[in-house]
Amino acid sequence: MSLTDSLVIEKLCSPAIWAEGPVWLPQQDAVVFSDVKGNRMFRWQRSGELQVWRAPSHYANGNARDSEGRVISCEHGRRGISRTEHDGSVTMLVEKVDGKRFNSPNDVVVRSDGTIWFTDPPYGITSDDEGYHAHSQVIGCYLYCFDPPSGKLTIAASDLQRPNGLAFSPDESLMYVADMSIIDFPTLGRRELRVYSVDGHQLSDGKRFAEVAPGIPDGFCVDRQGNIWCSCADGVIAFDSRGATVGKILLPECVSNCTLGGPNGDELYITATSSLYRVRISQ
Template sequence: MRYWTIGFLLTVFAPKGFCQSLVFEKDSQLKVECEGGGEGPAWHPALGVFMTGHDGAINRMDSTGKVSVYRKDAGANGLVFDREGRLLSCEPKQRRITRTERDGTIKVLTDSYESHRYNEPNDITLDSKGRIYFTDPCYGDRSKLEMFDADKKIVEGVYRIDLNGKVTRILGRELERPNGILITPDDKYLYVADNDNNALNGARKLYRFDLKSDGSVKLGSRKLIFDWKKGRGPDGLKQDKEGRLYVAGGLNKPNPPFEPDTNVKGGIYVFDKQGKFLEFLSVPKDEVTNCAFGSEDHKTLYITGGGTLYSIRTKTPGYLIWPKAK
């Protein structure tokens, strides 16, 4: 195992006068759990941590640290467990959203919108009613894209799947390239990581939108939380029980021509529920893609970066859709 101490890691971007972490447990250390974690992750109390490898397979690390392939050739990215403990998966390779039932069968929830195939579904979340929200950017081959607006411009949108299976696009060209997504536990806000890292001056911003009770977005409510400027922008994000946001983003080494700036380092950026920056946790491997809470007390933050799964202990339990804290 390799470790990096919190005292050292939190010196970059630490608030003036900072000497003790407000977020991470005293003497907590960033721990390498295993290899095989390129994206995801999602924690199951009995089965362990699920994550997607660079080859798109869904891998699983059990309680002993053993890693096995859960679904080969899934072509997956973002993962989350729904309120019944079923695994939901964004599958950009096959351009669809799936649910793994308790008996192991795979159900396709949606693979098209208005008769057009999705771009590359990327990240996924749920609200308190069980409605599913996902982002649909494209970071690969753009010649395959079918999502266009009335002006024939490509749409990289955000979608909602209602309990009856109906799909609605709730954001379209209000964003450049939506990536990470999160609904607050009270269903009041939608956070979206807008990360166009294939253009020098593309968006690298975290936004918050007001969410209506019917699951639609209040247009005009967009609020900028943080701007990564010309570095690598935000990716996946999660929230703890006190409303703090934990956002994966940044870059340790320049990646020209589109990501030349490394002033915003790679790691986890923590914001309070008003959007004020609190702390930064450095993660050594690029790219830092996502995070998720787990463990019995929900105080372990799992982080995927550079094909590695890391963990670190937090002072406050994370908010999990499932399972609920005991």
């Protein structure tokens, strides 16, 4: 029996040009997500209310929640990582590596120890659609780990061609990372999830975990059982912890990302092109 059998898909709203980076905020009973190309962010509450959460958003893309419930965002426009405080003010946490600007931080997760892990492909600087056209100041596209209390920044992985989404396993001993370099390198690129061992503030022993098709792996999340829910061109593919496909949710729009939320953590919120969807899954 498929993990996705009999799931009901709900379309919640369609306010975006390109919806991305959903994050569940339990204190607000709401999902905040980015409209990257619209340079704004929205908040959808479970009561059904939708409102603009921030505009302009500095072309925010991926978002995460820290242990205090604050929103951590990847900003293409300012090419850094920001934190939205409880009073609504925004603090820039990190925007340079060795004095050089990042490319355009894309997706982010926060570990239980408070460290912030993020990917840095070039998609926010290749044109003015999702940021500001600019030349890269760093050689390559890396995955970074930032420790807010100490201000220490570490290159956690350097073997990725175009890193995008990322997520920890339930026990945080592993990290999964999407590499979607097939877009830029049609004959040599990757369309896969990779898996790494977590060693302090770095990753090691990276290897291919699963190929994602059709389309590319963009954003994804991991549930309490260790299943990975990953975006693809026509929906969300579910993989088990061994990399076997155990189901698929078909959607009418191209999927960018997803996150788990709701009071019981069993609601999968999916951003797909212009819309936010919800699917209740078994946990």
